[in-house]
Amino acid sequence: MMTLKLDILSEKGWPKIYIVKNDLQLQDQKLHQLLHPQELKKLSSFSHSNKIIDFQRSRIILHKLYDHQKKHAFINAKNGSLIWPKGYTGSLSHKDQNIIILGGRISKFVFGIDLEKAEISSEIIYRVLSEKEKKIHENLARKVGRKYASSILFSLKESCFKCFNQSLGSEKEYLNHYEISELNLKRNNALVSHTDSLNKVKIKTLVRYLKLEKKVYVLTAVCRRSII
Numbered sequence: 001m002m003t004l005k006l007d008i009l010s011e012k013g014w015p016k017i018y019i020v021k022n023d024l025q026l027q028d029q030k031l032h033q034l035l036h037p038q039e040l041k042k043l044s045s046f047s048h049s050n051k052i053i054d055f056q057r058s059r060i061i062l063h064k065l066y067d068h069q070k071k072h073a074f075i076n077a078k079n080g081s082l083i084w085p086k087g088y089t090g091s092l093s094h095k096d097q098n099i100i101i102l103g104g105r106i107s108k109f110v111f112g113i114d115l116e117k118a119e120i121s122s123e124i125i126y127r128v129l130s131e132k133e134k135k136i137h138e139n140l141a142r143k144v145g146r147k148y149a150s151s152i153l154f155s156l157k158e159s160c161f162k163c164f165n166q167s168l169g170s171e172k173e174y175l176n177h178y179e180i181s182e183l184n185l186k187r188n189n190a191l192v193s194h195t196d197s198l199n200k201v202k203i204k205t206l207v208r209y210l211k212l213e214k215k216v217y218v219l220t221a222v223c224r225r226s227i228i
Helices: 037-043 049-066 131-144 146-168
Strands: 007-009 017-020 089-095 098-104 109-117 178-184 189-194 201-212 215-225
Touching (some): 017 049, 049 089, 049 098, 146 189, 146 201
Antiparallel strands (some): 089 098, 109 215, 201 215
């Protein structure tokens, strides 16, 4: 029987965030005993070894946490969002074979979570920022430094993309479809809008630094009320 010893990040007002480090050994059983048949089928379509490992590890842990009987297939919808078992909602992210999972029985809300190395450059982040977001980036850079500001903002946009894409259930979109028009890290909130709409949605934000394998990562999460 497999036992999991996961690091857990507990934050007031948020579901538990599970941190799966890249040195955690999981496979002590055959894959067909650990994964749903649809997941095995999806796994066979991957060719890149890192993607195969990330998919295996994340699905094994998702079943252990939320679906012991393996009756549910943790696969993606057409819009790219992860399909959760009935009654659950959440989000996950991979980076360097480290995995973070946020999930729980909270049906009134949808979440997005992301993990990035704290080394994203301004040149990279500016490719996906609007003019308004560039001003937010400059203000944030004066407080935490350009490298951390770029990583935080990039990760927040990834988290927003996952959260809104899941909530709207639309066809797959991209980072620049969502604009962060206001960001207040002290109050843990932001205003976000879709580029096709003038409506701004207030979201709850979470930003944390993690040290994994002597490297610093930025973890961000966002939360909004479900509109489904």
